[in-house]
Amino acid sequence: MSTNTRSTDEAKPLTSHPRAHNKGTSSTTTSEEGLIQWNELMPQDNPIPYIRVKDFSFFYGPKQAIFDVNMDMGKNRITALIGPSGCGKSTLLRNINRMNDLVENVRHKGDITIDDDSIYDPSIEIISLRKRIGMVFQKSNPFATSIYENVIFALRVAGRNNRKELDEVVERSLRGAALWDEVKDRLHSSAMGLSGGQMQRLCIARAIANRPDVLLMDEPCAALDPIATVKIEELMLELKKEFTIVIVTHNMQQAGRCSDYTAFMYLGKLMEFGTTQQIFTNPKVKKTEEYVAGKMG
Amino acid sequence: MSKNPEIKAVGTAFQSGSRAGENFVWLTSMGLAIGLTLVTSLLALILWEGLTVFWPQRVAVFQLVDGSTAGIAGKTTLAGEVVDYRTKVNHVIGKAFEQEYQLFVGNKDTYGFNFKFVDANAIKSKEYLNDYIVAERLENGRLIGVPVAIAMKDGSTIPANSPEFAHKLEEMVTGYNAQRAKILRIEKYRIGDINYEMEGLRLQEKGVRRRAAGDKAKEEAGLAPIREREAQLKKEYEVLAAEAKALRDGLVGNNLVLRLAGGEEYRQPIGAMLEFYYPNQLGFFGKVSMFFHRMWNFVSQDPREANTEGGIFPAIFGTFVMTLLMSVAVTPFGVIAAVYLREYAKQGVVVQLVRISVNNLAGVPSIVYGVFGLGFFVYFVGGNIDHWFFYESLPTPTVGTGGIMWAALTLSLLTLPVVIVATEEALAAVSRGTREAALACGASKWQTIQRVVLPSAAPGILTGLILAMARGAGEVAPLMLVGVVKLAPSLPLDTTFPFIHPERKFMHLGFHIYDLGFQSPDAEAAKPMVFATTLLLITLVVVLNLGAIMIRNHLRKKYAAGTF
Ligand SMILES: Nc1ncnc2c1ncn2[C@@H]1O[C@H](COP(=O)(O)OP(=O)(O)O)[C@@H](O)[C@H]1O
Ligand SMILES: [Mg+2]
Numbered sequence: 138m139s140t141n142t143r144s145t146d147e148a149k150p151l152t153s154h155p156r157a158h159n160k161g162t163s164s165t166t167t168s169e170e171g172l173i174q175w176n177e178l179m180p181q182d183n184p185i186p187y188i189r190v191k192d193f194s195f196f197y198g199p200k201q202a203i204f205d206v207n208m209d210m211g212k213n214r215i216t217a218l219i220g221p222s223g224c225g226k227s228t229l230l231r232n233i234n235r236m237n238d239l240v241e242n243v244r245h246k247g248d249i250t251i252d253d254d255s256i257y258d259p260s261i262e263i264i265s266l267r268k269r270i271g272m273v274f275q276k277s278n279p280f281a282t283s284i285y286e287n288v289i290f291a292l293r294v295a296g297r298n299n300r301k302e303l304d305e306v307v308e309r310s311l312r313g314a315a316l317w318d319e320v321k322d323r324l325h326s327s328a329m330g331l332s333g334g335q336m337q338r339l340c341i342a343r344a345i346a347n348r349p350d351v352l353l354m355d356e357p358c359a360a361l362d363p364i365a366t367v368k369i370e371e372l373m374l375e376l377k378k379e380f381t382i383v384i385v386t387h388n389m390q391q392a393g394r395c396s397d398y399t400a401f402m403y404l405g406k407l408m409e410f411g412t413t414q415q416i417f418t419n420p421k422v423k424k425t426e427e428y429v430a431g432k433m434g
Numbered sequence: 435m436s437k438n439p440e441i442k443a444v445g446t447a448f449q450s451g452s453r454a455g456e457n458f459v460w461l462t463s464m465g466l467a468i469g470l471t472l473v474t475s476l477l478a479l480i481l482w483e484g485l486t487v488f489w490p491q492r493v494a495v496f497q498l499v500d501g502s503t504a505g506i507a508g509k510t511t512l513a514g515e516v517v518d519y520r521t522k523v524n525h526v527i528g529k530a531f532e533q534e535y536q537l538f539v540g541n542k543d544t545y546g547f548n549f550k551f552v553d554a555n556a557i558k559s560k561e562y563l564n565d566y567i568v569a570e571r572l573e574n575g576r577l578i579g580v581p582v583a584i585a586m587k588d589g590s591t592i593p594a595n596s597p598e599f600a601h602k603l604e605e606m607v608t609g610y611n612a613q614r615a616k617i618l619r620i621e622k623y624r625i626g627d628i629n630y631e632m633e634g635l636r637l638q639e640k641g642v643r644r645r646a647a648g649d650k651a652k653e654e655a656g657l658a659p660i661r662e663r664e665a666q667l668k669k670e671y672e673v674l675a676a677e678a679k680a681l682r683d684g685l686v687g688n689n690l691v692l693r694l695a696g697g698e699e700y701r702q703p704i705g706a707m708l709e710f711y712y713p714n715q716l717g718f719f720g721k722v723s724m725f726f727h728r729m730w731n732f733v734s735q736d737p738r739e740a741n742t743e744g745g746i747f748p749a750i751f752g753t754f755v756m757t758l759l760m761s762v763a764v765t766p767f768g769v770i771a772a773v774y775l776r777e778y779a780k781q782g783v784v785v786q787l788v789r790i791s792v793n794n795l796a797g798v799p800s801i802v803y804g805v806f807g808l809g810f811f812v813y814f815v816g817g818n819i820d821h822w823f824f825y826e827s828l829p830t831p832t833v834g835t836g837g838i839m840w841a842a843l844t845l846s847l848l849t850l851p852v853v854i855v856a857t858e859e860a861l862a863a864v865s866r867g868t869r870e871a872a873l874a875c876g877a878s879k880w881q882t883i884q885r886v887v888l889p890s891a892a893p894g895i896l897t898g899l900i901l902a903m904a905r906g907a908g909e910v911a912p913l914m915l916v917g918v919v920k921l922a923p924s925l926p927l928d929t930t931f932p933f934i935h936p937e938r939k940f941m942h943l944g945f946h947i948y949d950l951g952f953q954s955p956d957a958e959a960a961k962p963m964v965f966a967t968t969l970l971l972i973t974l975v976v977v978l979n980l981g982a983i984m985i986r987n988h989l990r991k992k993y994a995a996g997t998f
Contacts, residue, residue: 234874268876278867280886291875294885343875 187212187381188233188351192247195228197240202228205247206407208400215373215382217396217413219389221428225405226385230353233383234270235263251351268295271344271380275356277336279328279343284311284320287328287339291347306346313379314342315372334365341372345380352376354384358391370395389429393417401425477972484969487962488728490721491515493566493578493713494537495695496552497559504556506545509696513566513578514539514550515713522553540568540578541694548575548959562714565594567692569702569710575743575959577702579692585701587687603710606688610705613681620678623929628671635660635667637826644826732966741920741950742960746967748922752838752940753974755926757907759842759936760849764902767846768853769888769895775854776861777883789858796851804912807844812836812916832937836917838926839936844916845909849902856901860894861887896986900979907975910944918945920953943971 186209195203202225210216218226231237233249235256249256256266268291279287286293288307297303307324311317316338320331328339337357344352354373358366366388373382373395386392392399393413400410401424409422420426498510505512514537522532533554542548569577581594584603592599642656685705692700716724735745771792779785816834824832833839864887872882888895910918919939926938947967950960 236870236874239870239873264876264878267874270874272870272874274867274871274874276867278865278871280868280871281890290872290877290885294872294875294877294881340871343871347876 185212186210187252188383189250190229190247191249193229193232193249194246195225195232195237196244197228198242202405203232204405206402208407208410210381210383211398212381213377213379214397215377215384215395217392217399218383218385218402219387219392219399219428220402220408222387224402226402227355229402230355230383230385233351233353234267234272236272238263268347269349270351270353271341271347271349273337273340273344273352273354273357275359277333277340277360279331279336279339281327281329283325284328284331284339285324288342288346290343295347310342310346311339313345313376314338315368315375316342332365334361334368337361337365337369338372341369341376345376350381352380352382354382356385356387359387366391389417389431401428403428480965480968480972483962483965485966487966488725488732490568490711490713490716490724490728491517491538492562492716493568494560495563495566496535496537496557498552498556499558502556504552506539506550506696511695511697512537512539512550512552513563513695515578517549519554538576539695540576541574541700543574544694544698544700548956564712564714566712566714567710568713569690570708570743571702572706572708573739575739577692577700577707579694579700582691582693582699584704585689585691591691603690603704606704607707607709610685611708613685613705617678617681620674620681625671625674625678626924628667628674632664632667635664640826733970737921740954741946742954742956742963746941746943746946746963746970748925749941749943749946749967750970750974751925751927752918752922753907753943753971754978756838756842756845756913756940756942757903757974757978759839760845760906761899761903763843764846764849764853764906765895765899768850768898768902769857771850772854772857772861773883773888776858777879777887792851792854799911800848800909801911801915803844803848804915806847807840807912807916808836811840811843816840835937836915836919836939837937838917838940841913841917841940844912845906848909848912849906852902852905853895853898856898857891857895860891860898863894864890893986893989896982896989900982900986903978903982904975907978908944908971910942910948913942913945918942920945920949943967943974947971 188210190206190208190210193203193206194201206229218230220226228237232245233251233256237243245257251266251269254261280290285303285307288310289303292298292303292306308317308321311320316335319335320339323330328336331339337360341352341357358369361369370391373384376382377397384392384396396413398411399413399416401408401416401420401422403424409416409420409425411421416425417429420429492515493513494516495511495513498505498512500510502510516535517538518536519533520536522534535552535554535557537550537552538548539545539550540548563580565580567577567579567581571577581599581603583594584592584599584606586592592602639657639660642660643653646653646656686703688704689701690704690707692702694700711724732745733750734747736748737746738744775785775788779788812835816831816837820828820832820834868886868890869882872886873879877885917939919941922939922941924935924938926935926940927933928935947964950967951957951964954960
């Protein structure tokens with residue numbers, strides 16, 4: 138256990154922020170399941186940590202779903218969360234934009250910061266927090282209006298109704314989501330007429346319309362066919378130039394193909410976190426190895 | 435088929451319901467069959483009875499056996515439309531069943547009745563004579579007889595056998611109808627407007643007197659312009675009244691002379707005839723065109739003769755407007771209540787109790803809503819409005835009496851549970867994913883509800899509204915307390931300022947049915963009207979529902995859930 142703690146200590150030089158979460162991890166992992174932080178494996182292009190999860194635990198009523206997770210997600214990088222079903226990936230992801238606050242009887246311990254601002258800072262409104270964070274869900278959920286109105290929804294609710302601005306946003310976002318060419322002639326027809334893959338890209342366009350800093354994606358390709366999946370993956374590589382992306386995926390190849398860092402979670406705990414290459418080729422923890430090799434799932 | 439039952443059983447294991455253990459298929463299908471049979475036979479009855487009313491019947495002329503007393507006033511000839519041929523109801527036990535005819539003999543003013551039952555035994559012969567005429571007239575129902583001549587005002591006559599007779603009669607009837615329409619326009623609208631203004635002046639006068647409080651000079655000063663206008667109106671009125679009187683006088687004088695079946699002579703003022711036809715000369719197409727003509731008259735005309743004759747346009751209009759007003763009132767109420775219950779209220783015992791109470795409200799007898807409407811809307815709300823805004827006209831109530839608005843509000847209370855329940859269901863059906871998508875875009879809870887949840891729930895809400903309309907349009911009992919009347923002098927929408935009159939009493943198809951069937955002096959004569967009115971009420975509900983269903987389908991298409 139102590140080695141793990143030390144390994145996070147060594148992360149200090151990587152960031153100018155003093156880190157509080159290096160002491161007292163309550164993890165009960167055995168030595169072979171040691172917790173390894175990405176910091177020591179950081180490649181040379183080490184980015185600035187943008188989203189920092191600090192000693193974070195989360196409870197659904199009496200049930201604890203996340204156990205003392207510490208994790209830094211780099212700016213303009215894609216961080217993939219992998220792990221077997223029910224291990225808390227979605228829970229962690231949905232906490233970043235406080236989506237889980239909607240569930241009754243939940244509580245958390247620890248903190249999450251985005252660009253050094255705590256998301257739980259009482260002076261920050263939850264709505265303005267969500268405006269900084271775009272989210273794409275597993276099941277594409279476009280609104281039953283036109284494609285145009287779908288894209289500008291975030292602007293509409295923010296009270297921005299300038300026609301010219303909206304037109305620009307629609308074009309930029311749809312281009313950003315690689316959908317523009319397919320729908321530019323029918324912007325005002327219903328979004329319900331799109332194919333599954335197009336709908337999901339429309340949801341991405343909607344999520345990035347308000348120019349957030351962070352894009353959260355919860356299994357965005359789970360319901361898509363392989364061709365649509367490839368499109369979205371290519372899109373993510375494009376999008377990371379602008380956004381910090383956190384993606385939950387069940388698809389090992391996908392994580393391998395497009396993420397820069399991968400975190401493996403198991404039973405609510407962060408087991409291993411490192412560059413994607415390291416996690417897939419040289420996992421330090423046995424559970425990770427088993428999972429990546431498809432022996433567990 | 436195999437004779438071996440076991441082989442058969444194996445062979446049909448997948449087809450045979452009972453073999454497969456699906457015995458309840460039969461139960462459920464039986465239930466459906468019984469329900470459908472009952473409903474369709476009811477509808478078929480209403481449709482048949484309601485439509486045959488408009489089909490022109492031939493006039494049969496019966497010769498009775500000599501010395502029979504079955505005829506009218508001892509005569510042995512009688513004519514009428516055969517309404518029914520049936521086994522006598524009050525036959526003597528032990529004797530053979532006897533048949534009887536039910537005849538519509540018309541000529542109520544002469545005979546004193548419209549219908550006559552005649553023993554089949556008493557009849558010698560039955561024939562359909564071509565020269566019989568049936569005339570609709572302003573009073574005393576239909577006239578059935580053989581035309582003899584037109585007796586003109588100046589003493590000249592046109593005999594019925596002259597070639598120009600029918601043409602001339604038609605021309606006169608048409609001319610008089612136009613003249614009566616003109617009289618109506620003058621009396622109802624132009625004189626009506628004057629009366630309306632006079633009433634206003636009278637109230638102004640009252641106000642001036644009250645404000646002057648005994649100060650003579652002030653009173654005179656205030657009253658002078660009112661007096662002046664009053665005199666002016668009176669002059670206008672006299673001109674119009676004279677005009678109307680002249681037109682009215684022009685209606686009398688020309689008579690149609692007929693011979694009734696018994697040989698009596700009858701003189702019918704042509705000015706009081708609405709239309710006439712030769713029933714036994716009508717071919718099939720003549721009958722069809724007559725059928726539609728009568729149907730149109732029925733839906734487009736005002737009622738006559740204590741509602742037993744004429745059309746039911748005011749009742750259709752009243753029902754329509756009342757139902758629309760009700761929908762407009764109940765929808766926002768119900769939707770807001772449901773949104774609070776489903777989206778905002780903390781789900782728990784209290785909310786569950788509220789929900790149960792709302793559901794049970796649907797079981798409260800409708801008359802109780804009527805009593806509540808009378809006490810709360812009419813007396814309390816209406817009474818107070820009268821006191822504050824229409825003080826001058828008290829003690830005559832202006833809105834403190836039954837009216838179409840109060841009726842609509844009362845019915846909206848009655849139908850509120852339906853809308854609340856349907857809306858709650860519709861809100862619950864909006865997926866979590868959709869809500870989360872909106873929230874993740876930075877929408878507040880209210881924005882999410884308003885921009886995403888409610889539009890998606892709209893089709894479900896409309897389903898609730900459809901049910902509410904069907905329920906509300908057919909409701910009668912509470913209306914009797916809050917504004918429905920047997921005969922309303924004017925419609926709730928008309929050309930008199932301010933055009934919409936929510937305080938006016940109104941006619942309603944449901945009440946019309948009750949009134950015709952159970953309150954009219956001649957129930958037998960009103961029976962066809964009861965069926966026709968019922969048919970119309972059902973048609974109206976169907977039309978309203980189809981309208982709502984069309985809107986709903988449009989919304990469904992718009993908000994259809996995406997498929998992968
Ligand atoms: N709304 C909820 N209420 C209670 N428990 C929940 C809720 N959502 C998830 N959980 C529980 O939290 C754990 C983690 O779930 P989740 O984060 O959805 O897993 P993953 O996305 O990794 O499959 C699971 O055990 C799940 O049963
Ligand atoms: Mg999940």
